[in-house]
Amino acid sequence: MNFLDPGLACYLGFRQGMEVRSALRCVSHFHDAASTLNNTPNPSYMLSVRALTQVFDGIPILNGVSFDLKAGESLSLRGESGCGKTTLMNILGGLQQPSSGAVFWEGRRLDSLSPGELARLRGRDFGFVFQNPTLVAELNLLENCLLAARIQGSLDAVVKRRVLELLEQVGLQQHTRALVHTLSGGQRQRAALVRALSLKPKLLLADEPTGNLDEQTAKVVMDLLMQLCQAQGTALMLVTHHAAFAQRTRHQATLSLGKWIS
Numbered sequence: 119m120n121f122l123d124p125g126l127a128c129y130l131g132f133r134q135g136m137e138v139r140s141a142l143r144c145v146s147h148f149h150d151a152a153s154t155l156n157n158t159p160n161p162s163y164m165l166s167v168r169a170l171t172q173v174f175d176g177i178p179i180l181n182g183v184s185f186d187l188k189a190g191e192s193l194s195l196r197g198e199s200g201c202g203k204t205t206l207m208n209i210l211g212g213l214q215q216p217s218s219g220a221v222f223w224e225g226r227r228l229d230s231l232s233p234g235e236l237a238r239l240r241g242r243d244f245g246f247v248f249q250n251p252t253l254v255a256e257l258n259l260l261e262n263c264l265l266a267a268r269i270q271g272s273l274d275a276v277v278k279r280r281v282l283e284l285l286e287q288v289g290l291q292q293h294t295r296a297l298v299h300t301l302s303g304g305q306r307q308r309a310a311l312v313r314a315l316s317l318k319p320k321l322l323l324a325d326e327p328t329g330n331l332d333e334q335t336a337k338v339v340m341d342l343l344m345q346l347c348q349a350q351g352t353a354l355m356l357v358t359h360h361a362a363f364a365q366r367t368r369h370q371a372t373l374s375l376g377k378w379i380s
């Protein structure tokens with residue numbers, strides 16, 4: 119065990135004989151609190167959200183949401199229907215502008231980026247699984263899963279191999295040529311997951327990815343989601359109404375009356 123030097127402990131206002139690790143944890147809490155108060159990003163976090171508000175037609179939906187997420191960490195978000203979870207996910211992914219407040223991605227404010235920079239960031243760093251997953255009806259399953267890479271202009275043999283591996287991991291390897299209308303809800307949801315992870319995003323934004331599935335299929339998709347994010351080192355922000363699924367992420371939060379409760 120490594121203890122803080124007694125002189126330094128006294129200077130910093132820590133008790134004598136305090137372990138360095140515990141002292142550092144306190145410092146990091148101070149840092150969190152300070153950066154939240156002055157609305158700046160915390161440099162040790164990948165995503166920092168500061169004082170976000172969203173008002174629709176005069177009705178406040180998000181009311182001063184602030185939190186941070188480190189690279190590779192997972193966080194689940196719960197809250198009653200209509201409380202603003204999807205709205206928040208859209209803002210985090212740069213798909214929607216908040217009424218006020220800021221989202222910092224790797225220290226840069228999303229609203230300081232040009233539309234081109236934002237589009238590149240969305241394609242390269244973020245993966246999305248939407249509440250109602252949309253696959254392109256005219257394309258087969260493999261083409262759908264390769265679509266993000268094709269749009270980004272980064273479709274090559276490496277990406278194709280990764281997508282085929284992911285399809286195998288989620289049990290869809292027999293269906294690569296299937297058209298969307300022939301797939302079940304669970305199969306579509308697994309395909310949406312593969313598409314979202316195809317470019318190894320740094321952050322996966324998954325909005326009720328098991329919302330439309332039966333209990334058994336939901337568990338299979340959830341297991342895959344956790345496994346694949348862990349294997350790729352992808353951070354996960356998961357919206358779910360399912361208490362047991364929410365417990366599987368490292369951090370848990372709830373939205374209530376527009377406030378972030380963690």
Ligand SMILES: Nc1ncnc2c1ncn2[C@@H]1O[C@H](COP(=O)(O)OP(=O)(O)OP(=O)(O)O)[C@@H](O)[C@H]1O
Binds near residue numbers: 175179198200249
């Ligand atoms: N573009 C918009 N214009 C006006 N109101 C909106 C808009 N988008 C969302 N809302 C409203 O904001 C509120 C929050 O919607 P949101 O979809 O974020 O809720 P949610 O927490 O995701 O709900 P659910 O659990 O049912 O998916 C709702 O009352 C919704 O009607």
Ligand SMILES: [Mg+2]
Binds near residue numbers: 203205249
């Ligand atoms: Mg929603």
